[in-house]
Amino acid sequence: MQHRPAWxxxxxxxxxxxxxxxxDWFLGGSHNFACDRALAEQAMRxxxxxxxxxxxxxxxxGRAVTALCxxxxxxxxxxxxxxxxxxxxxxxxxxARAGVRTVYVDADPVAVAHASALxxxxxxxxxxHADLRDPEAVLRDAVRAGGLDLTRPVGVLLVSxxxxxxxxxxxxxxxxxxxDGTVSGSYLAISHGTNDYKPKxxxxxxDVYARTTQPGVFRGAAExxxxxxxxxxxEPGLVDLIHWRPEPGAIExxxxxxxxxxxxLIGGVGRRV
Ligand SMILES: C[S@@+](CC[C@H](N)C(=O)[O-])C[C@H]1O[C@@H](n2cnc3c(N)ncnc32)[C@H](O)[C@@H]1O
Numbered sequence: 001m002q003h004r005p006a007w008x009x010x011x012x013x014x015x016x017x018x019x020x021x022x023x024d025w026f027l028g029g030s031h032n033f034a035c036d037r038a039l040a041e042q043a044m045r046x047x048x049x050x051x052x053x054x055x056x057x058x059x060x061x062g063r064a065v066t067a068l069c070x071x072x073x074x075x076x077x078x079x080x081x082x083x084x085x086x087x088x089x090x091x092x093x094x095x096a097r098a099g100v101r102t103v104y105v106d107a108d109p110v111a112v113a114h115a116s117a118l119x120x121x122x123x124x125x126x127x128x129h130a131d132l133r134d135p136e137a138v139l140r141d142a143v144r145a146g147g148l149d150l151t152r153p154v155g156v157l158l159v160s161x162x163x164x165x166x167x168x169x170x171x172x173x174x175x176x177x178x179x180d181g182t183v184s185g186s187y188l189a190i191s192h193g194t195n196d197y198k199p200k201x202x203x204x205x206x207d208v209y210a211r212t213t214q215p216g217v218f219r220g221a222a223e224x225x226x227x228x229x230x231x232x233x234x235e236p237g238l239v240d241l242i243h244w245r246p247e248p249g250a251i252e253x254x255x256x257x258x259x260x261x262x263x264x265l266i267g268g269v270g271r272r273v
Contacts, residue, residue, distance in 0.1 A: 007031065007117075009109040019164055019214045020108035024083040026054040031083045031114055039211060046204040049262050052255050054160075056263055057191055058085070059250070060241045061159045062092045064189040064269050067234070067245065069096035073155040073187060075148050076102045077139075079132040079178075080161025083111045084118050089157065090125045100124060103146035105138055107131045107214070132161065133169050135177035153185040159267075160191050162227070163216040175227045184272050188231050191241055191267030193218040198261055221266055231270025238268035 004014055012018075017039040021032035025040045028051075032040075044050050065076065074097065078089045081104035093100040104119075105128045106112050112129040119125045126146035130138050142148040156178050165171040179188065195202040195218040202218045209216040225238050236243060240260035242251050244267055256262045 005033075007110075007113065008033075009113045012109050013213075017212045018108055018110065019209070019212050019216065020083050020106065020111045022212065023054060023160075024085065026051050027058070027085050029083060029085055031110055039208060043205060043208045046201060046208065049256055053263050053265055056241055056254065056256075057160050057265060058087055059247075060191050060244055060265075060267055061089070061157070061189075062087045063245050063247070064157070064159075064267075065089050065092045065155070066096045067269065068155040068187050068189070069093050069100065071187070073153060074100050075152070076100065076155045076157060077105065077142055077146075077148060077178075078102060078157045078159075079105050079138070080158065080164070081106050081111065081115065083108075084115050090119075090122065094124075101147055102126075103128060103142045103148055105130050105132060105142070132158075133165060133174055135174055135181060139178070139181040150182060152183065153187070153272075154182050155187045155189065156182060158188070158190045160193070160265075162190065162224075163193050163218060164214040166215070166217065172223075172227050172229070176229065179230045179272055182272060186272040187234075187269055188228065188272065189267070189269045190224060190227060191265060192224045194221055194224070194264050194266045196220050196266075197264050202264065218264065224266060228268065228270045231272055234269045234271060238266060241265040241267045244268065 014033045015035055017035045021036040022040040025032040076089050090102040101124050103126045104115050115127040128141050162171050251258050
């Protein structure tokens with residue numbers, strides 16, 4: 001049986017793999033348990049590129065946050081923010097502009113505990129333990145506890161988290177609720193695993209993730225595109241993630257190169273009309 005580390009909140013089942021902790025392991029982090037590592041290794045047997053893909057996802061997050069700061073956004077709602085790692089939203093944002101407020105939201109107790117411990121001395125940052133599938137409560141707490149001002153534009157980030165919202169929970173409807181809770185001129189960034197390229201492999205990954213606390217699904221570009229209803233997509237639109245405003249030379253130097261099927265990851269950023 002796995003020894004419970006001091007940083008693991010009591011309510012966490014350390015024998016049940018979690019998406020947040022597997023993702024942490026793929027990124028080289030240390031906030032994961034034996035069960036997370038075992039299932040992540042199993043995922044790598046069907047999807048060996050996973051460590052590169054999660055880095056591509058983090059890279060998109062950074063580029064999107066920087067772009068939004070340059071467009072004047074000074075407050076972010078990061079939904080499904082994960083276990084803190086390199087290039088967290090408030091760090092990227094503070095490099096781009098001063099005075100940015102960030103509210104991190106996650107349902108995973110380890111993600112929240114670690115973020116809270118790490119960020120308690122950072123006044124411009126708040127961490128909420130909440131389920132993003134309840135937009136009304138999340139937006140209310142983001143204002144009351146997080147200090148977001150929803151009378152002004154906000155950057156809403158749904159980066160590699162919507163796969164963990166099943167169709168039965170109406171992900172597009174949830175995204176629309178966040179849209180309706182924010183003012184015109186707000187922005188939405190989404191990244192999402194796609195089943196457009198390798199449906200068979202993706203099905204096998206979904207089978208692996210079915211054993212986590214938050215089973216995940218991949219979706220096609222058409223379906224992800226519909227989640228941007230009420231937003232105007234910024235250039236270059238909803239694209240393979242590596243093609244969303246890449247840093248010069250980044251694609252060429254990535255071990256997966258420009259093989260978009262190996263990433264199977266799409267995303268975009270939209271401006272609320
Ligand atoms: C794959 S990680 C992505 C982390 C981060 N957004 C990134 O892109 O680097 C997905 C995160 O979403 C969180 N999550 C999944 N379902 C959630 C929900 N219903 N409400 C809040 N967080 C959720 C998980 O706990 C996990 O930390």
